[in-house]
Amino acid sequence: MNEPSDLERIKRDSRHLRGTLRESLADPVTGALRADDVQLLKFHGGYQQDDRDVREARRLAKLEPDYSFFLRLRLPGGVLTPAQWLAMDAAASRYGTRGLRLTTRQTIQVHGIEKRNLRAAAQAIHASGLDTIAACGDDNRNVAAAVNPLLSRLHAQVFAQASALSSHLRPKSRAWFETWLDEPATDGNEAEPLLGDTYLPRKFKIGFAVPPENDIDVYSQDVGLVAIVEDGKLAGYDVLVGGGMGASHGDARTYPRLASPIGFITPDQATPLAEAALTTQRDHGDRGERKHARFKYTVDDKGLDWIKAEIERRAGFVLQPARGFVFTQRGDRFGWREGEDGRWHLGLRIPFGRVHDKDGVARQTGMRAIASLLAEQAPAAQIRLTPNQNAFIAGVAANLRERIDAVACEHDLALHRTETRLGLDAVACVALPTCGLAMAEAERWMPDFLPKVQGLLDAHGLHDEPIDLRVSGCPNGCSRPYLAEIALIGKAPGRYNLMLGGDHRGQRLNALHRGNIVESEILAELDTLFTRFAAGRETGERFGDFLARAGVATPPLPHEATA
């Protein structure tokens, strides 16, 4: 194994994530934090960024970059009360610049917070009963959980388990409370029993899926737990390990990987199982090479049998044989639906997760009005964020539907009535201007690019064809693009790798079709493929399955997945 990376030193010397964050925050001379604190901030759910649109101009003007920060909530299963939404909306309006950003892991980011406002923003979040602990950094990230509000009883059970796991696995250090609230500073000698003094080698992600829906993309999780329902009751979970998306262009040692099934557990075994997997990775993950530090590489390096045996040894029980499950879809269901408890749920399309009043579209105002209405009339209702960056209004009585509809229609929140499937299901990561790793546009490009793809579908008689299109501004894959039927991965400004042939249930990786091409080439390629699809598809066959069957996109060997 390699020498420990510098980040291991920063973690080790940080007195359990305190570092000099308080001093950095208090320093009025710069809008930035000290270098080590920039890294430590991630464990507190924050990121230092600078506006890339103005980076070069500021450099030429000899100004420091236009620094700002985002804060990301720890929000297991994506569940908020209406009052918490209103608190987040207020914090975003007061301290942020880009509204609320719903993420692909069912939480909220507030971008554009200046250093001097960070503490106040964190305090506002805390006052609403929420926090940002471990939302970023080398720890257990936001625990994802299936959203389907129709299965209210099952959702409640799975959500409770996800929530309990999120609390159980989060850092026990008081650093967050000392840094952001007014808790007196201590020497930082408390125990960190699960994560250890140097935390994990890398981020770690756990998600709960409830078939037939694979909305959380369970094959992309470090640990995926798939609910097995027998006689209408939760019998337990099939366990998958070693999923992950991130890769680097031109580095064959990095690759997206589908999680592998290792067996079945009962519901009471979920927490010890997750803990055992996490500590296996804590002790055996690569702390030298961060690009090789995710659990998926530990699984491949050690072998699945070894990993399974080690997890069983640590958990103190043997996994039963996997029960098996069938996924039929992973996109969100939009519009009103009645749940099994007789309450109503509204799936709202939020294009690329951005809830902001901008360019004549007032979605932030609209969501605020809906949340206010709920807070007054249905405080027990929930706002549930989906892994596709959308929002559900969950658990309202029938008599509120009309009023919510009116607000939704008035504020461009009823897109399910007008958009095609392509527009409803597309996912794009944040990318420019805030993401420091973006090589090309993603979210900002979509309003221009998507209608062009839709135009091609229309021309081939495929107007409302469901096709999963996912765009990431770089190969880290925050939109989980390697599981899409069509994916575009940023290579350079205006240039993308076109990857094809994933399936709509999220069970097959796609493959590189054409590398480093510009928009006109992408559209020409899709035009040709849509022609073939319209002429040669079997009845009901999906685009990704057609491409795989036609040999256009052969599922890749892991190291061939990106180029």
Ligand code: SRM
């Ligand atoms: Fe991500 C890094 C945004 C979900 C894989 N991701 C980043 C950073 C923090 C950039 C950075 O490190 O400087 C991005 C901040 C951009 C910005 O300005 O907001 C960023 N990731 C996002 C979000 C907001 C994308 C979105 O449009 O919704 C998602 C927030 C998730 C959350 O709420 O916790 C987001 N990122 C994902 C996912 C999908 C998932 O978790 O289901 C993945 C793929 C799954 C996986 O982890 O394998 C993902 N993000 C990455 C990676 C690659 C990790 C790797 O294994 O190599 C990076 C880069 C890194 O960690 O070094 C990254």
Ligand code: SF4
């Ligand atoms: Fe940034 Fe790349 Fe993630 Fe997009 S995929 S948000 S560009 S790190």
